[in-house]
Every structure is written in C-alpha cells, then in structure tokens.
Amino acid sequence: MTTVIDGKAVAASVIETVKSATKTLEAETGVRAGLAVVIVGDDPASHAYVSAKSKMAKECGFLSVQHTLPQETSQEELAALVAELNADASIHGILVQLPLPKHLQSEPIIQSILPEKDVDGLHIVNAGRVATGDLENGLISCTPAGAMVFVRRTHGEDLSGLNAVVIGRSNLFGKPMSALLLAANATVTTAHSRTKDLPAVCRNADILVAAVGRPEMVKADWVKPGATVIDVGINRVPAPERGEGRTKLVGDVAFEECAKVASVITPVPGGVGPMTIAMLMANTIIAACRTAGRKPPKF
Numbered sequence: 001m002t003t004v005i006d007g008k009a010v011a012a013s014v015i016e017t018v019k020s021a022t023k024t025l026e027a028e029t030g031v032r033a034g035l036a037v038v039i040v041g042d043d044p045a046s047h048a049y050v051s052a053k054s055k056m057a058k059e060c061g062f063l064s065v066q067h068t069l070p071q072e073t074s075q076e077e078l079a080a081l082v083a084e085l086n087a088d089a090s091i092h093g094i095l096v097q098l099p100l101p102k103h104l105q106s107e108p109i110i111q112s113i114l115p116e117k118d119v120d121g122l123h124i125v126n127a128g129r130v131a132t133g134d135l136e137n138g139l140i141s142c143t144p145a146g147a148m149v150f151v152r153r154t155h156g157e158d159l160s161g162l163n164a165v166v167i168g169r170s171n172l173f174g175k176p177m178s179a180l181l182l183a184a185n186a187t188v189t190t191a192h193s194r195t196k197d198l199p200a201v202c203r204n205a206d207i208l209v210a211a212v213g214r215p216e217m218v219k220a221d222w223v224k225p226g227a228t229v230i231d232v233g234i235n236r237v238p239a240p241e242r243g244e245g246r247t248k249l250v251g252d253v254a255f256e257e258c259a260k261v262a263s264v265i266t267p268v269p270g271g272v273g274p275m276t277i278a279m280l281m282a283n284t285i286i287a288a289c290r291t292a293g294r295k296p297p298k299f
C-alpha cells in the first residue's frame with residue numbers, strides 16, 4: 001500500500017509544538033516571539049501567501065506584524081524598514097516576501113537582515129551553515145526544512161545506505177535540500193536540466209525529491225519501486241475539465257501514476273506547501289528561544 005503523506009496534518013503537528021513552546025517561553029522569560037512580514041506591491045498571489053503567514057503567526061501566539069509597502073517603494077525605503085526591524089527587540093523573525101517588484105534588488109535586502117532574524121534561512125551565513133553541515137546554530141530555509149520533516153518521519157534521523165536524488169539546484173531549495181540529506185548520511189545526487197539520462201538517475205533513488213518547476217515531469221518509470229517521493233513543485237495549470245478558464249495546482253510529479261510505484265508520496269496541494277509555512281513558524285520560535293537564552297524545540 002502506498003502512503004500519501006498528509007502535509008496539512010504534519011504541519012498541524014509542527015504548529016502544536018510551536019504553540020506550546022511559545023507559551024512556555026513567554027511564561028518562563030516574558031519573551032513573546034515576534035514575526036514581521038514585509039510585502040511590497042500588490043501581487044494578489046503574494047498577498048494571499050502573506051495573509052496565510054500572518055494568520056498562522058497569530059494562531060501560534062506570536063506578536064505578528066505585517067508591513068505592506070506600496071509598489072513604488074524605493075530600495076532605500078525598504079532597506080530602512082529592514083534596518084528598523086533588525087533593531088527592534090520585539091521582532092525575532094523578519095520575512096521579506098519574494099519576488100519583489102522588478103525595480104528592487106532582493107539580494108542586498110535579504111543579506112541586510114540580521115542572520116539571527118532571517119527566518120527564511122536565505123542569508124548567506126545561514127546558507128553557509130547548512131552547506132557546512134552545522135544544523136544547530138543557524139536557521140534552515142523553510143521548504144527544505146519541511147521536506148526533511150517528511151523524510152525523518154518516514155526513514156528516521158539516519159539515512160545511511162539510502163540513495164537520495166534531488167532534481168533542481170536552486171539556492172532556494174535544491175542546494176540546501178541536498179546538503180540536509182547529506183548531513184543525515186544519505187548518498188546524494190543533485191540532478192538538474194543538464195543531467196544525462198535523468199530518468200535512469202532518478203530510478204536509483206530511495207528518496208526522490210522533485211523541485212524543477214515543470215508540471216508532472218516525473219513519470220512512473222522514473223521511480224524506483226518502494227521509493228519515497230517528495231514533490232516540491234507548485235505549478236498552476238489550466239483545468240478545462242473544471243470549467244472554462246479554470247486552473248488547478250499540480251506538482252512536478254505525475255501523482256496518480258507515480259503513487260502506484262512509490263511506497264510514500266507527497267501530494268500537491270497538501271504536501272510540502274503547508275510545511276513551508278509551518279517551518280517559518282518553527283524558525284521564529286527557534287530564533288526567539290535563542291535570544292532569550294533558551295534551548296529551542298526540535299522539529
């Protein structure tokens with residue numbers, strides 16, 4: 001039987017841990033975890049994500065602050081807001097929603113966030129800690145951190161002897177995901193668009209992670225029988241079967257056919273997506289615990 005991972009349920013269990021750690025931290029130290037989310041412009045999809053994050057932060061018991069800046073915000077104005085949040089002791093986590101409007105450079109903004117408040121895990125210091133296998137002192141990027149929760153709940157902490165293949169090599173996901181799997185002792189291949197015979201490489205994977213951004217690219221004959229398949233793709237595609245002009249979300253994995261071969265698989269929606277938001281909350285309580293000199297919870 002194939003297990004379809006319920007990402008919403010796993011995310012809910014992460015959120016429960018965050019809630020109780022938030023209560024304990026406040027009761028014992030008086031420190032209330034604080035998350036600031038910054039959004040620039042009026043892209044509707046970005047606004048939907050940001051409201052979901054702010055709402056979840058409130059549910060966790062955090063101080064939740066949202067800064068909505070107009071489309072015409074300048075680089076200097078955005079940098080000034082980040083500097084203000086860096087200096088604000090009530091804020092433990094800062095997230096600047098990406099992508100930024102075209103006239104703004106995201107890289108200098110992200111690198112100006114204090115690493116200890118970089119709950120997105122995108123600062124070079126946090127990326128470097130992951131790359132060097134130091135998973136104790138930094139903040140780990142939310143989507144790979146969430147995917148690793150699925151991997152740990154399926155295979156345990158130690159992946160010795162298992163082959164993992166990550167399709168995708170972005171700084172946002174593929175590279176940190178490969179580093180996390182390697183730190184857990186898996187034998188890791190990072191595959192990408194230039195990889196020769198990608199299906200054959202994938203068939204070698206006990207753990208196959210797809211993050212390419214191509215709808216339903218991974219087919220059943222790419223999957224090793226009994227493998228764990230984690231789908232990180234979020235692609236909006238036309239769904240004429242649901243009515244004219246309608247769309248739906250699909251992953252990078254052809255779910256129905258791959259589910260017949262895999263032993264564990266994540267769906268889209270309802271897989272990795274909800275975990276990304278849950279791990280943002282996890283990073284915020286981790287950051288808050290550290291500033292208060294408390295040991296953060298494990299996820």
Ligand SMILES: Nc1nc(=O)c2c([nH]1)NC[C@@H]1CN(c3ccc(C(=O)N[C@@H](CCC(=O)O)C(=O)O)cc3)C=[N+]21
Binds near residue numbers: 095097099274
């Ligand atoms: N600084 C920054 N950090 C991010 O982490 C970040 C970002 N910018 N920009 C945009 C992407 C995208 N992202 C998602 C989070 C949750 C779902 C999610 O919960 N998806 C639901 C479906 C939601 C729907 O129906 O649209 C699911 O997969 O079940 C998806 C995507 C975070 N991102």
